[in-house]
Amino acid sequence: MTRPPLTTRFEDPAVSALMAGMGQLSETDHEAMRHLKVVHRFIGRQRSLIHEGDPIRQVRIICKGWAIRSRRLDQTRRQILDVALPGDIVGLHLDGKSTSICDVEALTPCEVGEIDADALERVAHQNRGVASSLHQNLTCQLARANDQVLRLGRMTAYERVCSFLMDIYDRQRLEGALRGHVDFPITQAIVADLLGLSVVHVNRQVMRLRREGLVSLQRRQLVIHDEQRMTSIASGRAHMVAAE
Amino acid sequence: MTRPPLTTRFEDPAVSALMAGMGQLSETDHEAMRHLKVVHRFIGRQRSLIHEGDPIRQVRIICKGWAIRSRRLDQTRRQILDVALPGDIVGLHLDGKSTSICDVEALTPCEVGEIDADALERVAHQNRGVASSLHQNLTCQLARANDQVLRLGRMTAYERVCSFLMDIYDRQRLEGALRGHVDFPITQAIVADLLGLSVVHVNRQVMRLRREGLVSLQRRQLVIHDEQRMTSIASGRAHMVAAE
DNA sequence: CGCGAAGTTGACAAGCCTCAACCCCTGTGG
DNA sequence: CCACAGGGGTTGAGGCTTGTCAACTTCGCG
Numbered sequence: 001m002t003r004p005p006l007t008t009r010f011e012d013p014a015v016s017a018l019m020a021g022m023g024q025l026s027e028t029d030h031e032a033m034r035h036l037k038v039v040h041r042f043i044g045r046q047r048s049l050i051h052e053g054d055p056i057r058q059v060r061i062i063c064k065g066w067a068i069r070s071r072r073l074d075q076t077r078r079q080i081l082d083v084a085l086p087g088d089i090v091g092l093h094l095d096g097k098s099t100s101i102c103d104v105e106a107l108t109p110c111e112v113g114e115i116d117a118d119a120l121e122r123v124a125h126q127n128r129g130v131a132s133s134l135h136q137n138l139t140c141q142l143a144r145a146n147d148q149v150l151r152l153g154r155m156t157a158y159e160r161v162c163s164f165l166m167d168i169y170d171r172q173r174l175e176g177a178l179r180g181h182v183d184f185p186i187t188q189a190i191v192a193d194l195l196g197l198s199v200v201h202v203n204r205q206v207m208r209l210r211r212e213g214l215v216s217l218q219r220r221q222l223v224i225h226d227e228q229r230m231t232s233i234a235s236g237r238a239h240m241v242a243a244e
Numbered sequence: 245m246t247r248p249p250l251t252t253r254f255e256d257p258a259v260s261a262l263m264a265g266m267g268q269l270s271e272t273d274h275e276a277m278r279h280l281k282v283v284h285r286f287i288g289r290q291r292s293l294i295h296e297g298d299p300i301r302q303v304r305i306i307c308k309g310w311a312i313r314s315r316r317l318d319q320t321r322r323q324i325l326d327v328a329l330p331g332d333i334v335g336l337h338l339d340g341k342s343t344s345i346c347d348v349e350a351l352t353p354c355e356v357g358e359i360d361a362d363a364l365e366r367v368a369h370q371n372r373g374v375a376s377s378l379h380q381n382l383t384c385q386l387a388r389a390n391d392q393v394l395r396l397g398r399m400t401a402y403e404r405v406c407s408f409l410m411d412i413y414d415r416q417r418l419e420g421a422l423r424g425h426v427d428f429p430i431t432q433a434i435v436a437d438l439l440g441l442s443v444v445h446v447n448r449q450v451m452r453l454r455r456e457g458l459v460s461l462q463r464r465q466l467v468i469h470d471e472q473r474m475t476s477i478a479s480g481r482a483h484m485v486a487a488e
Numbered sequence: 489c490g491c492g493a494a495g496t497t498g499a500c501a502a503g504c505c506t507c508a509a510c511c512c513c514t515g516t517g518g
Numbered sequence: 519c520c521a522c523a524g525g526g527g528t529t530g531a532g533g534c535t536t537g538t539c540a541a542c543t544t545c546g547c548g
Contacts, residue, residue, distance in 0.1 A: 073398050093386055094387075135379070152396035201503090236318050433495095445536055445537070451496075
């Protein structure tokens, strides 16, 4: 269910999250960002944030929880484009007429900050740091999309799973996760739709990774036992290595 | 080989191409763009424009010819991310430190316009239209990347080939190709690396499309005989249709 | 004419999918 | 407290899609 929205103006967690991913912002930049109005929404698990074809007038920032962006080919075939973690922006995937080109759905209960796109654009136009940060965010999403293309196009199922697990792991480490284990609120069915595989085959790859002692994956938590080996497999470098 | 670069300032084809993809630019926007210095380079077929890891200080616009952006997993596995046609920008795929995350290579002899990235950023900052056009260009590249992910993740080989041919076809029609046939300077090996398939299998799909009378593909030219059917296959809608 | 690149075809192998059965865990309601 | 249902995970068997290898043809070009 959706709790009533909430509005804040100062040191908003959404704004902080947004700016965290940004490079060097001047004090003026910060000041300008603080004056943006942010509407907070709370979205239940598996609820839709955005539908393909929706007109988009706000930029949305995930403050808490995880979400996925996806597209459908038909009833049975869905492709998940990427996973959005706290601090990530959703709603930049638009066509020329500001219409969303993908669905966005909450993987876990989410708190989302909404900022009016025009207002943000005005701020960006007057504050160079903000503009270049947004630009950098887009560039980063492009880089992610390229990673995904490489995975789907040329990696084996085993490599794809490794690569994806390391991606989720690394992103959480960057955000300051110091423990050996990170959150993983993702079912194997989701992984399958992300990696262009069947659920059954994903399960086989996960089983193999466990058997080889590389990862633990239970109760929504992921532990990487051998970072180096995982990274090497994920980058396609581990080929004729004795894999048993 | 690389001919000596050439510098122009007014009504540069690169600038025109760049602005063509942009929405509504004011006269001031145009004026500002015209004062940008553009260095033109001529690149031979199969020559590299950018290597992964190169520091990028210029935005590059393809004025003539076709190029591809690609990444390698290892010696034997390459994934082509997309094809750049005249008017397309390359060199926006960067990591945080302005380093290229992919290779760019000329598919045919190319003329490329180079604009200093800082200078362009200054112009963009002062001219809202330019800024939003660049933003829109990035958004468009994101949308393309998503299309590619959908293709690789969930389409069959047959659908991928259809989808790709229609993409190349539609893009040239948009640019004003009125004839029934469009350029197609792309070998099947390139299509294979684009679609995550083997050359042999690409060939089988092309043969099938020919047998079914949907396309002609010869002497570097592509003809689509049944646009509607092709579009329907490319979007995954043609499933249980009697396809032979 | 001859060479190399690109395209074509068949046979066979491998990777991945589908189906189907089963297990485990958790929450829910009687 | 137990029964039950449902979601998620696991496993095996068999089939289809795609890859690999290898041979051959065609095309483009000097």
